[in-house]
Amino acid sequence: MPNLQQRLAELREQINFHNYRYNVLDDPVISDAEYDRLMIELRQIEAAHPEWITPDSPTQRVGGQLSERFAKVTHPAPILSLANAFNGDDVRDWFTRTSKLFPADRQISFTVEPKIDGLTVVLHYREGVFIQGATRGDGRIGEDITPNLRTVKGVPLKIPVTQKKAKSKVAVPATFVVRGEAFITTQDFEAMNQQIEAKGGKTFANPRNAAAGFLRQLDSRVTASRPISLLCYAVVNADGTTPRSQWELLNYLREVGLPVTQAAKRFDSLDKAIAYCETWIDRRDEFLFEADGMVIKIDDLDLQAELGIVGKDPRGAIALKFPAREATTQLLNVGVNIGRTGIMAPYAILEPVNVGGVTIERATLHNFDDIARKDIRIGDRVIVKRSGDVIPYIAGPVVALRSGQEKTIEPPRNCPFCDTPTIRRAGEVAIYCPNRDCPGRLDRAVQFFVSKGAMDIDGLGEKIASRLIETGLVEDVADIYSITRDQLLELEGFAEKKADKLLQSIEASKERPLSRVIIASGIPHVGYVAAETLAKHFRSLDKFMQADEDELTQIDGIGTTIATSIVDWTHRKEHIDLIKKLRKSGITIVFDEDESPHSNEKLAGKTFVITGTLSKPRDEIAASIKSAGGKVIDSVSKKTDYVVVGETPGSKFARAQQLGITILDEAALSRLLRS
Ligand code: IVH
Numbered sequence: 001m002p003n004l005q006q007r008l009a010e011l012r013e014q015i016n017f018h019n020y021r022y023n024v025l026d027d028p029v030i031s032d033a034e035y036d037r038l039m040i041e042l043r044q045i046e047a048a049h050p051e052w053i054t055p056d057s058p059t060q061r062v063g064g065q066l067s068e069r070f071a072k073v074t075h076p077a078p079i080l081s082l083a084n085a086f087n088g089d090d091v092r093d094w095f096t097r098t099s100k101l102f103p104a105d106r107q108i109s110f111t112v113e114p115k116i117d118g119l120t121v122v123l124h125y126r127e128g129v130f131i132q133g134a135t136r137g138d139g140r141i142g143e144d145i146t147p148n149l150r151t152v153k154g155v156p157l158k159i160p161v162t163q164k165k166a167k168s169k170v171a172v173p174a175t176f177v178v179r180g181e182a183f184i185t186t187q188d189f190e191a192m193n194q195q196i197e198a199k200g201g202k203t204f205a206n207p208r209n210a211a212a213g214f215l216r217q218l219d220s221r222v223t224a225s226r227p228i229s230l231l232c233y234a235v236v237n238a239d240g241t242t243p244r245s246q247w248e249l250l251n252y253l254r255e256v257g258l259p260v261t262q263a264a265k266r267f268d269s270l271d272k273a274i275a276y277c278e279t280w281i282d283r284r285d286e287f288l289f290e291a292d293g294m295v296i297k298i299d300d301l302d303l304q305a306e307l308g309i310v311g312k313d314p315r316g317a318i319a320l321k322f323p324a325r326e327a328t329t330q331l332l333n334v335g336v337n338i339g340r341t342g343i344m345a346p347y348a349i350l351e352p353v354n355v356g357g358v359t360i361e362r363a364t365l366h367n368f369d370d371i372a373r374k375d376i377r378i379g380d381r382v383i384v385k386r387s388g389d390v391i392p393y394i395a396g397p398v399v400a401l402r403s404g405q406e407k408t409i410e411p412p413r414n415c416p417f418c419d420t421p422t423i424r425r426a427g428e429v430a431i432y433c434p435n436r437d438c439p440g441r442l443d444r445a446v447q448f449f450v451s452k453g454a455m456d457i458d459g460l461g462e463k464i465a466s467r468l469i470e471t472g473l474v475e476d477v478a479d480i481y482s483i484t485r486d487q488l489l490e491l492e493g494f495a496e497k498k499a500d501k502l503l504q505s506i507e508a509s510k511e512r513p514l515s516r517v518i519i520a521s522g523i524p525h526v527g528y529v530a531a532e533t534l535a536k537h538f539r540s541l542d543k544f545m546q547a548d549e550d551e552l553t554q555i556d557g558i559g560t561t562i563a564t565s566i567v568d569w570t571h572r573k574e575h576i577d578l579i580k581k582l583r584k585s586g587i588t589i590v591f592d593e594d595e596s597p598h599s600n601e602k603l604a605g606k607t608f609v610i611t612g613t614l615s616k617p618r619d620e621i622a623a624s625i626k627s628a629g630g631k632v633i634d635s636v637s638k639k640t641d642y643v644v645v646g647e648t649p650g651s652k653f654a655r656a657q658q659l660g661i662t663i664l665d666e667a668a669l670s671r672l673l674r675s
Helices: 002-024 032-048 088-099 146-150 186-198 207-215 220-224 246-256 270-279 301-307 368-374 439-450 462-470 477-482 485-490 496-511 514-520 528-538 541-546 549-553 560-570 573-584 618-627 651-659 666-674
Strands: 072-074 083-085 110-116 119-126 129-135 141-143 175-183 229-238 265-267 291-298 317-321 326-338 344-355 358-364 381-385 393-397 607-611 631-633 642-645 662-664
Touching (some): 002 032, 032 326, 088 317, 110 246, 110 270, 119 207, 129 141, 129 146, 146 207, 146 220, 175 207, 186 207, 229 246, 265 270, 270 291, 291 301, 326 358, 326 393, 344 381, 368 393, 439 462, 485 496, 514 528, 514 541, 528 541, 528 618, 528 631, 541 560, 541 573, 549 560, 607 651, 618 631, 618 666, 642 651, 642 666, 651 662, 662 666
Parallel strands (some): 083 317, 607 631
Antiparallel strands (some): 072 141, 110 265, 110 291, 119 129, 119 175, 291 317, 326 344, 344 358
């Protein structure tokens, strides 16, 4: 089978290269998920052909050479890695294999912990004093990064840390070596990148790379200025007794003063342990750090030791990985979208790539400044990220894989829709098309105007909107109201029934309440919550159009950003004319009493916050809450009554949990509405 052997050699070579990039250079060129796939393929071939396994296969040894910059530290015991599982069945298979090695009637408990995506560190204590700290290196020999680790606040320089109130002091063995993970919290990471961005510097692609870079600094003052955290989870060596169960060990480490995760749990069955891991898949953003999975460990540490290792992985523990949120792929081209305000939004056209089960072909590139700062070029291999409820975006290029043929990306000098020269306003990063009649801009404005949460004109989809603009029938949104039946019938694809239906929905939209008209106007920063507040306050479009900034900022819930944006919009002649035109076309802009809650409604006085992706647009969900008298607000506070949570909720969900607010999923909300 020469082909399979060829593939085996190829895989080994590739994996060795990626180990080197990851372990030595701290600059991986593929994602963890892609690396895992290579390893799986290699393991599969070796499992089918054990005769081909060589001692230098990456499955048999820990990858990574050592950098020459640091002194070497021989670890007192091998710093092992972990085998990966990608679903519950993989974990069950692991345990079926493992349980053959001990008597069937042995009772097994499992301790489950988050798998922190950081950098392994080995901390040496002598008589309770921190004397040395090392990286993992190749698992046998690590690098001495003691001065850097001394600057990390989570590393106690002396243990046990005696607490004033503690009655008994927990002793630590004279020689005591612990293992932990050093990392940067997501929050610290984002703040740090924002600072770097503000100064125009190059941001870090992920917290792991940043943490690794800081810990392997030659100047420890640099490390000291960086927010590195630590969590410990194992004892590597001790010349005295330490607990013989992982669960008790974690408690012991915490008691002596070492930082330990709060999210660990012990279970008496594997299914319960797996179920616990699975509860974290959708909640992974609640960890303060980047977690790439959960680790399931046989709780009995003596049994773990008896089970030994296979390759570089202990048999007694396994990592259940979360679905990947990052992948690398090729940037084929850059497209430009235009917003209704004229902002040009660049997006990446990608070689399709699977990220955590979803195929991604487009990703946002934010703005042209961001592209320049990250130095993203067409033809680059780029890191695509997708997490929580954010749109997929490009974290950065993999510079090491450049061929030299890549093309830099220039902001368009002319609008791709109307060819008008683009402009950039002082102090703003965005590039605009200044042409108010730009068909690209109008297209978006019409789409927004007719959308469900705005004027809700059914039957006027994207294609029809574009056709109405192309044929000149619609030159501004108010023109929608003067389209005739004959004009529609002349358009391709319009039979009588379809035309009548559309005309009916246009007619019906004339009676939308004031808040909808405010939303439909598309004033930047005015979403549905603000629009309703404004409608309730002014109760008339004329009063709203005449309001000044002072009056606006006095309204509860309207800040200066919204107020400035409103005044800027309502004072422009073309907008005043547009509103006049809308009125003339017969739309009856009235304040609808339904816009304020009635006391006899079942949800009267109750406040709701919506987070995550739901099966219907948020506006629709909000409308159903409001029709039952409830109020929908943007941020969670102690006063919030309910938080409606969809898929991949963000920080609002975490906050709601912290505050103990009632959480509703969509089904529970429906029940509440029906009750
Ligand atoms: S246990 C025998 N527990 O994940 C001990 N590892 O992919 C084996 N990691 O190299 C490791 N969090 O650096 C363990 N709670 C945790 C962990 C953890 C992160 C890292 C560790 C290891 C890597 C394996």
